[in-house]
Amino acid sequence: QVQLVESGGGLVKPGGSLRLSCAASGFSVSDYYMTWIRQAPGKGLEWVSHISRSGDRIFYADSVKGRFIISRDNAKNSLFLQMNSLRAGDTAFYYCARDRDPTSSAREYEFWGQGTLVTVSP
Amino acid sequence: SYELTQPPSVSVSPGQTASISCSGDNLGQKYVSWYQQRPGQSPFLVIYEDVKRPSGIPERFSGSNSGNTATLSISGTHPMDEADYYCQAWDSSTVVFGGGTKLTVL
Numbered sequence: 001q002v003q004l005v006e007s008g009g010g011l012v013k014p015g016g017s018l019r020l021s022c023a024a025s026g027f028s029v030s031d032y033y034m035t036w037i038r039q040a041p042g043k044g045l046e047w048v049s050h051i052s053r054s055g056d057r058i059f060y061a062d063s064v065k066g067r068f069i070i071s072r073d074n075a076k077n078s079l080f081l082q083m084n085s086l087r088a089g090d091t092a093f094y095y096c097a098r099d100r101d102p103t104s105s106a107r108e109y110e111f112w113g114q115g116t117l118v119t120v121s122p
Numbered sequence: 123s124y125e126l127t128q129p130p131s132v133s134v135s136p137g138q139t140a141s142i143s144c145s146g147d148n149l150g151q152k153y154v155s156w157y158q159q160r161p162g163q164s165p166f167l168v169i170y171e172d173v174k175r176p177s178g179i180p181e182r183f184s185g186s187n188s189g190n191t192a193t194l195s196i197s198g199t200h201p202m203d204e205a206d207y208y209c210q211a212w213d214s215s216t217v218v219f220g221g222g223t224k225l226t227v228l
Contacts, residue, residue: 037219044219044222046219050217059215061216095164095165100170106170108167108170109155110167110170112166114164115164
C-alpha cells in the first residue's frame, strides 16, 4: 500500500541548513506530483513546494522561494527538500504528500506522511 | 496572493449537521478539497473536486462550492468528527489552504 516516510528533521540554528527526505513505497514518485506542506506547532497548514511528474514544473511558496529546493530521486523513489538560510519562522512539522490522481490538473492530497519536525532556534 | 477564509471554530451537537464555510474570490471557479486533522495526526482528504468523497469516507461528509463560498457539511455528527478541518484550492500553480476550523461536538 502507499506509504510516505519523512526524515531529516531536527534542531538547527538560524541561518543553517537541513535536508529533508521522504521515502515512498507502493507507487513511483515519478508518476505523481509530489508536494511538501508544513505546519507550525498549533497553527494551520502551509503549502511549501511541489514538483511535477516530469520534474520540469517546480513551484515554491513566496515564503521559501530562493531558500528551499525541492528535488526527487526516481531510483531511490524519494522526494527531498533542501532548506537553506533557515529562520525561526520555518519551525514546523514538514509533511510530504502525494496527489490523489496522476492525471488530474488539480492538486488534491490523498496520501500524507507522518511529518518530521524542524526547529530553528539559537 | 490568493486567500481562503474559514471561521476559526464551529460547534455542533451530536447527531446534528455541522457546516464549515470557506470563502475566496470566485472560489466557485476552482476545485476545492477538504481535509480532516485530528490532534497529533496527519491530515487526510475527506472531499475533493468540491463534492467527491475518497473511498472509505462516509456519506455523512458532503461538499458544495458556488460563487465565493465552498461548504463542508457533516450530517449526523459523531464525537469522533471533532477535529480541525482545512479547505484547499489551487491558483496559478500554487496551492492555498484556509486557516482551518476547529469543529467541536458537544
